[in-house]
Amino acid sequence: MMFLSVHDLMPEYLNYWFVVGLQKFIRVFWYFVLFEFTRYIIIDYIIAFIFWLTGRSRKEKFAIAKQKLFSENPFVSVIIPGKNEGKHLYKLTKSLAEQTFKNFELIIVDDGSDDDTPIIGKNLEELGLIDMFIRNEMRGGKASAANLALRYSKGKYIVHLDADCSFDRDAIEKVLTPFYLDDKIGAVGGNVKVRNYKDSLCAKLQAIEYLKTVSVGRIVTSYLGIYKIISGAFGAFRKDVIDSVGGWDIGPGLDGDITVKFRKSGYKIYFQPEAICLTNAPSKFKVLTKQRLRWDKSIIRFRVRKHKDVYMPNANFNWSNFFSLAENVFYNVVLDILWWIYILDIIFNYTGSLKFIIPMNFTLYFVMSYVQMLSIYIFSERRKEEKYLWPYVSLMTLYTGTYLRIVRTAAYYKEFFFKRSYEDVWNPYKSSIKAKRAGL
């Protein structure tokens, strides 16, 4: 007993992979090795390392940018389009009153609410807590509401928010600072985190997912210059640029769309991980499924169809735009298809070894989830709170690897073959049908 080898202590399936050798390991787990490990471990850690190395100079640059921001003290328009958001408005105005950056106007557009929102909004406007409250009797969709707010904005920068979010005291200051780093930055995305992560398992898993894809994922893509989506919940835009691109187009997925429009007009998009916004994630899987179907459909609608010109070698061709969309489409759409091919490959070619492959696969993803979580830990400014989520990281393989993949596949199928996003009640039919006919 005293001379038990390491092999004896490990489960049989692990021993199996030690015995068969690396070559077969790579052959069987090619999907993991080629795509997942390289992209989410190697690249993330390289960027994290560079990020750490450049931390000091970045801090200095930011300090100068902050100084410039406060010496210019630009007038900013905070716009919040929404429907039936009245119940959130008072809290939101209180949260914004706490901001360290104060030179802003608050414009709220009520997009045909059928609850008490108009009464609440008008009252808050009379009390001076909202600078302009615009009520649309007829619902026109989020894009039109945002465009209406944009039309009446007087600020040099537009900060677009969702009504049900709350913000760190320095969130607006932080989201504006990058504009003073580089003149070519046209828009800045804020960091969205889940506020209600204690509500349910569903919310906890999303909290981890947001940390991975939003917080860390966007630091990496932003660093690589391929950052492709500014969340509708929290983003800042240069008014002159947003005017020149004609504001928002019809959604769902308008936040990703406007980011691409900014990129196409030659501006850089920056992710600001320190500008923190907390949002409520769906706490039930049913609601989450609906939300994800909508988000995933928009990848096909906007990134594969509407903005396909980015992939064409024409006069406006730009490598970073190409990579930005291509990475997005590749890692979501292509890899999704490839994953199913991978499954078939394993089932047909390694039927006999499935009892070693399946547990190994889960082990790999399990380990990868925790390794990724470590990178989140490195980047995060809320480490203590987020420790609470660590035990749930073990479920992420099932959540992202299985649940979200199935939802995504369904969404792609529906959108690719049936253009179902145009039927989504999220946007009114009257404009969706027009957008569909116009191929937008």
Next chain:
Amino acid sequence: MLNLVRHNDNSRKIIQDGYALLLVSHKSELQSQQLTELDGFILDTDSHVHAKEIISYVRTHTNLKVALKPLFINGTYQLPKEQQIHCDGIVELSTISSYIQRVATITKRVQSLNDPKLVANQLLIQYKTIAYSFTRNLQLKPVTSRESLIGYEFPFISLFYKNNEAVELLKNLQKATEKNYLSFKLLDYIHLCKSCSGNYLNFRECCPKCDSIDIEAHDMVHHFVCAHVAPEKDFKKNDGLECPKCDKNLRHIGIDYDKPSTIYSCNSCSHEFQNPGMLSLCMDCSTENKLEELLQKSIGSYAITQAGEQLLFDRNTGGERVVYNEGIGNINKELFKIIVNQEIKRIKESKGNSVFANVKFQSNQLQLLNSRSKNALMKEIGEVIKSYLKDSDILSAESYNNYYVLLPETKETQLNRLELIDYNLSKLLSDNLTEEKQEIEITIHKIAESDNIQTYFS
């Protein structure tokens, strides 16, 4: 049978079934008449000015029985509704007999009334108005009038108020309603200038920020296909609508575009808003009123109630007795002093037993009240004290916490009523005040022959 009699004094009377009605075309014709001898009047002029003077002369006559006499309008002439409401109808002189029944009814009712013993002007007007309503069995229903400051003219009562006193008129009617002499039925609300109570107001929308009325409304256009939303003027191009974002033509509302809202812009301060404010300019005094500053008053018809009728036939009052400088407790202090002085003299003669008592208490809490509340309190405490006194006792008050009582023909052994006052008043005050237990101080003095008034009121 119609009798038209032309007198030497140029007055014209119609005598029908024993009732004499005077045809009047100018106020001077009334001044030369014994109005009490007449049974009514017929306005015989087409001059609105003369008619107004005559109506006012009759209806505001100091003798109520003259003021309430039937007053008709000769059907030959057209008088405005503001004048008609103060009269008893339009008569055709050729068929005057058919109106006599009405004259008889009114006359009978007028004669059943006592002369009012009221002195206060407002109460007198109230009384006269109730009497007018009673003698005509009439609901006082106002008519709209451009000439009135408040836009409404009331029958009879309006004649007692100048145009700028219309709000006082409404207040007086409201008081009569509160006393239940008149019942009120709402017909309208009026809004009056905060400064002059005028009703001739011009309402305009204004900028909520700078109050300027130079504002413009813009319809918003929402272009469905590209989600562009902007004022309609942004879309206008060569008589058509073209989207400034996607250059497409907007042809069909509901299919290509819609108009979800309206937004105003201020030409003075460039403020943009959706809910304009509202200002009303008084055309009489040029005051700008915000809507919430306007005085809102209720306009309605008034009808006499049973309590109103009782007021008219109350033998004691002949209307409501107006008491000026209402006495405190029972009688005022000066009169009380005279009575006490008299009582001292009486005691000298009769050697009787009378007692003078002084009831006092101290309260820091009540001391803080305003003089009006103190007066009300004084009355209330006076009533309490009185309730324990005999009819022959006399009460007077110096202030809310100092009362004098004269107890004639009362021996010192018969003062249990003062003990009752002591106990109950102390309890009443302690129950109602948060202060510690209230101590009532009662000083008793048997009136002696050697006393004089300074003994009690130093």
